[in-house]
Amino acid sequence: MASIHKDILLDAHPNDVWAAVRDFGRPHQRLVSGFVLDARLDGEARIVTFANGTVARELLVDCDDERRRLVYAAVSERGKTTQRVGAGNSRRRGARPADLDRRCLAQ
Numbered sequence: 001m002a003s004i005h006k007d008i009l010l011d012a013h014p015n016d017v018w019a020a021v022r023d024f025g026r027p028h029q030r031l032v033s034g035f036v037l038d039a040r041l042d043g044e045a046r047i048v049t050f051a052n053g054t055v056a057r058e059l060l061v062d063c064d065d066e067r068r069r070l071v072y073a074a075v076s077e078r079g080k081t082t083q084r085v086g087a088g089n090s091r092r093r094g095a096r097p098a099d100l101d102r103r104c105l106a107q
Helices: 014-022
Strands: 002-004 007-010 036-042 045-050 055-064 069-074 079-086 092-095 098-100
Antiparallel strands (some): 002 098, 007 092, 045 055, 055 069, 069 079
16 A cells, blocks of 8 residues: 655644544535535535535544544545644644555556
């Protein structure tokens, strides 16, 4: 399995960023409005409607408040992980690793 990591700096307080990230049921309202049009919880999953019309079911795998790490998996896709790490008192470094299974990449 391979992983891809992408880090970005955000001009927002770490607590505010984590609160938005961990709000698994409302990414369209708190995190990625415009990219995600709607999301609704369905047990331990969410049904997400993207701006391009794609609808995906994403399973919540783990939400670790201590590490500020949210892990979810889109059904029939690669797993997705979102992690937020402190970078000073008022800025936040966001990491978006993607874990890839080579069997999925060939499809």
